[in-house]
Amino acid sequence: MAKEKKLVEAITSMEEDFAQWYTDVVKKAELIDYSAVKGCMIIKPAGYALWENIQKELDRRFKETGVENVYMPMFIPESLLEKEKDHVEGFAPEVAWVTHGGANPLQERLCVRPTSETLFCDFYKNLIQSYRDLPKLYNQWCSVVRWEKETRPFLRSREFLWQEGHTAHATAEDAQERTIQMLNVYADFCEDFLAIPVIRGQKTEKEKFAGAEETYTIEALMHDGKALQSGTSHNFGDGFAKAFGIQYTDRENKLTYVHQTSWGLSTRLIGAIIMVHGDDSGLVLPPKLAPVQVMVIPVQMQKEGVLEKAGEVRSRLEKVCRTKLDSSDKSPGWKFSEQEMRGIPLRVELGPKDIEAGSCVVVRRDTREKIKVSLDELETEIPKLLETMQKDMYERALAHRDSHIYDAHNFAELEEAAENKPGFIRGMWCGSQECEDRIKEELAVTSRCIPFHDKEQISRTCVCCGKEAHTLVYWGKAY
């Protein structure tokens, strides 16, 4: 009993200290562990299983659009990194440098890839000769390194896992279309699979990716009202192509530069899953993502026939969803806490009385609702409950997000919202970076995006300088 208490006590409540709650969940749900390498995390089985499911589903969605996977070297020679001016300025300050191979100093330093635009460009330069070679739609799953000073599990670490897509197209229109297409793949994936609603939009000039012409983003709202950039898609135009000399012969036999895109999504998203859906008992996983969807927990296991029946229920459920049986010698209460901490969507409680009544008690992780289900209807009722839970989790996250969007018509209102109303703040923007800088410096709020689907002109003047403004921006504090 003492041990059981410990598990629950160990979590700080969200209201008390959200940051500590996050760290507690990440550790107690056994998603990560700290490593001997400062700023790098160990992703444990429960955490990695989430990434595997994300990978599997996203990879399927990529391939449906014609994307193929490749693998590029993890090192970039310094001279290659330097080829595109904006890009190197953005990344050079935060890369790890390899200077020695064995005992010998290298002739040229290599950085561990922070992202692989330069490698793909160098590859495409030789690969692409004719319009027949286009488009190239390549992606890779790998880890990248950015030498961050402050790190937090999943949200910011020196090494993280991600995918990076890199495409080359014949025309500017094709590149733009692909940029938006992949942003939509990300957004649909977040909404359908992770039950996380996102705002789709464009980054301002200031917030763009180093070297991009345009950067698009999906922004999700965490439980504490902070935003998390959850995936980005970049249109490079022909900037990289010119820096690297990637030309093809078009149908008229003319040498032409390709147009390129890149798009990435990382283990950061696991942070979003925790912070959108989690509660004071731990993780809450959307059923489509959950590595284990149903945990069968026998009650009064020592009584004759209970464990046998529980095994039977597990076997039947395994055929319709990802099911496990906890037959360890821990107490049922302890098992309930563990299942809750790990965010397993449903638990099936089964004791002698249930068996006698020909039913079991199903408990939803999100609402804690207890539902009596006839043992005869397991195979139909459990998948239905999983489906309902997935839908409800999305609706709840959407309602939370929508109730945390505020309008600011002037600087005073923006200040008031930034200080007291965690969430997205809608405010008109004149387009000047000065205003963006001032808002960031004074209010610690940044432009999250210029949304695609919200073009309302809530006023005619910039929320910062009061000058004429036509662009609606979502502002917010962000991870």
Next chain:
Amino acid sequence: MAKEKKLVEAITSMEEDFAQWYTDVVKKAELIDYSAVKGCMIIKPAGYALWENIQKELDRRFKETGVENVYMPMFIPESLLEKEKDHVEGFAPEVAWVTHGGANPLQERLCVRPTSETLFCDFYKNLIQSYRDLPKLYNQWCSVVRWEKETRPFLRSREFLWQEGHTAHATAEDAQERTIQMLNVYADFCEDFLAIPVIRGQKTEKEKFAGAEETYTIEALMHDGKALQSGTSHNFGDGFAKAFGIQYTDRENKLTYVHQTSWGLSTRLIGAIIMVHGDDSGLVLPPKLAPVQVMVIPVQMQKEGVLEKAGEVRSRLEKVCRTKLDSSDKSPGWKFSEQEMRGIPLRVELGPKDIEAGSCVVVRRDTREKIKVSLDELETEIPKLLETMQKDMYERALAHRDSHIYDAHNFAELEEAAENKPGFIRGMWCGSQECEDRIKEELAVTSRCIPFHDKEQISRTCVCCGKEAHTLVYWGKAY
């Protein structure tokens, strides 16, 4: 027509120059490309798709034995690498060192992992407290770096993809059992899935992994008679546990060291697939592995109804196997060459006459056999042909291997075989490293393994020194 000729001409024949043939296939089948980073390769879509299928199948087999996936940092602090004496001696000379993060020198150098024993040990040290925590059966899929001087695509490169399993057990027996279990998983996988027969056996002391008590291996024979070590499994005993202090409280409440294993298999295996099955027309892929199993190629495509019928055949076959249709505007001959170069197991040729006769011509990649198949029986006949081809490929590789095993009873016979008979040489060994060293130096032949399933005493004396010998060793030249 000139272009078509080029594709075929570009491959050197195996007999003429096996090494050049290998390089030609690797490039022409579009498996890899060279990169801007010396010794590192770009794995292109056709190559990466092989790795994806290997990964998927092997991962499934691992998980069936209770293995879970994790992800560890790619960096190892120098002090951590140095904790186990033999291990650091084995790896330090060939690691890449990171010395700077951004503009700042690091306080301690980090090496890019060449393998992750030390990281797993450091992790297990805190994770494992009680016998209840055992066994730990973790695996990771990642890339590793070894600063090799001479490199060849897939076979030896400075960075390669692999999986590394790391397990911790309560007893020496459990560790030994797991070591052999995983070797058998590798062997069965190679034989069932890749149609590559392997010799299962133990490495000699000299050939063991740095830090291991015992190393086990699977050895495959390439078409040129050289051996390729295709997967290894190591038993560490409690050596690493003592170096890292990994102790648990056993059932009697006594502090005890864990026993550990590790096992790895890499993209090197793609080299084996090429060199076991390939021929002078390119790659030959075993059907179970092949990303595309059937290529439908229309003949006289411009004739009415041909393309439509080909599309219909594709749609029907897609339901039973991985099928593509080549409807590009290249000539059929060109398409045949491409399909052969890429090693696609079957091609379905379909022209106006075939359609009229209600049949198609199926050509097997391995035997070139042309088989007339009625269009009514596609869904049953094609999968049957794939199955037969898989089986035949294994049998052919086995026959080739078995016909290249020679016995040597003394040094003269060993020398004669080493010089003139490419293959495995069976020879008794007294157990001294002196003999092993002499054989390696004078004949460029190494001990591949002490086989599990061949314990014949072909003589009573060592093939090298003539002293008493009880151990049969398979010797050979190796990649």
